[in-house]
Amino acid sequence: GAVVSQHPSWVICKSGTSVKIECRSLDFQATTMFWYRQFPKQSLMLMATSNEGSKATYEQGVEKDKFLINHASLTLSTLTVTSAHPEDSSFYICSARESWTTDTQYFGPGTRLTVL
Amino acid sequence: AQKVTQAQTEISVVEKEDVTLDCVYETRDTTYYLFWYKQPPSGELVFLIRRNSFDEQNEISGRYSWNFQKSTSSFNFTITASQVVDSAVYFCALSEASRRSSYKLIFGSGTRLLVRP
Numbered sequence: 001g002a003v004v005s006q007h008p009s010w011v012i013c014k015s016g017t018s019v020k021i022e023c024r025s026l027d028f029q030a031t032t033m034f035w036y037r038q039f040p041k042q043s044l045m046l047m048a049t050s051n052e053g054s055k056a057t058y059e060q061g062v063e064k065d066k067f068l069i070n071h072a073s074l075t076l077s078t079l080t081v082t083s084a085h086p087e088d089s090s091f092y093i094c095s096a097r098e099s100w101t102t103d104t105q106y107f108g109p110g111t112r113l114t115v116l
Numbered sequence: 117a118q119k120v121t122q123a124q125t126e127i128s129v130v131e132k133e134d135v136t137l138d139c140v141y142e143t144r145d146t147t148y149y150l151f152w153y154k155q156p157p158s159g160e161l162v163f164l165i166r167r168n169s170f171d172e173q174n175e176i177s178g179r180y181s182w183n184f185q186k187s188t189s190s191f192n193f194t195i196t197a198s199q200v201v202d203s204a205v206y207f208c209a210l211s212e213a214s215r216r217s218s219y220k221l222i223f224g225s226g227t228r229l230l231v232r233p
Contacts, residue, residue: 032219043207043223044161091159097219103149105211105221107161 002028002098006108013084014116021079021111023094029074030096034105035067038091050077084115118143120210122224129198130232137193137227139208145169150184150191151209151221161207167191198231205229 003026013019023033031052036044048058048069056069066088068080077096081088091112095105119142129135141150152164165175167184175182179196195202208224 034220041228043225046220049220093159093161095161095221103219104151104163104166105219106163107153109158109160112159 002026002096002104002106004094004096004106004108006094006111008111009109010112010114012114012116015085016083018080018082019084019113021081021092021094021113023077023079023096023108025075025096025098025106028096028098030077030098031074032097033071033077034095034097035069035077035079036093036095038093038110040091044093047079081113084113086115089113089115118145118210118212118222120208120222120224122206122208122227124227125225126228126230128230128232131200132197133231134194134196135198135229135231137195137206137208137229139191139193139224141189141191141208141210143210143212145212147212149211151211152182152191152193153207153209154204155207155226156204164193195229198229200231200233203229203231 005024007022033050035047038044046059047062048056050056050069050071052071052074058064071077091110093110095107097105121140148169150167154162172184181194183192205226205228207226209221211219211221
């Protein structure tokens with residue numbers, strides 16, 4: 001199957017700093033990537049849909065100025081958590097939609113963010 | 117509105133038992149996709165299967181099988197002869213097959229499966 005990578009796999013930062021998470025589709029081009037957030041023992045919550053070359057579409061209740069998304073190429077999307085606070089600590093997962101054959105979303109391994 | 121319900125929060129079985137994970141969905145669209153993903157303790161979601169709304173054939177892949185019934189809006193997943201490595205959280209998901217929706221996935225709440233030796 002298609003492979004999606006995420007970097008870093010985990011990060012610890014101080015409150016008030018910004019953190020950037022990268023999501024890459026390694027062996028296919030992804031016109032659409034998605035960013036999810038998952039709290040312990042809960043399901044995935046979609047934060048935003050990222051289309052290459054255009055602005056991201058955010059879900060209701062997600063602050064676009066706090067969670068900056070950039071999708072500059074067909075294989076890379078980034079999520080920047082600006083001025084992170086302890087309540088932003090979570091597991092962030094990206095997915096990339098493989099659109100030419102199976103139209104399936106493949107997920108990255110996730111990034112665990114801990115804000116002190 | 118679209119919705120996916122996985123009523124079983126946790127299931128515990130002994131190794132080699134068969135286990136079925138239930139998934140019921142709601143959608144007003146006639147064209148849609150259904151998915152199952154596995155999330156082991158490592159956290160990464162592993163794609164298991166994708167089924168489109170026009171294909172009601174059941175599928176078998178090794179010890180895994182899926183039963184799709186549009187009449188009851190269900191897409192159940194059965195693991196035969198379960199193994200300890202099957203222990204994970206399993207998510208059922210629904211996606212509209214249209215650009216309008218951006219192909220967003222609607223996830224169920226997940227079923228945590230524990231297979232005991």
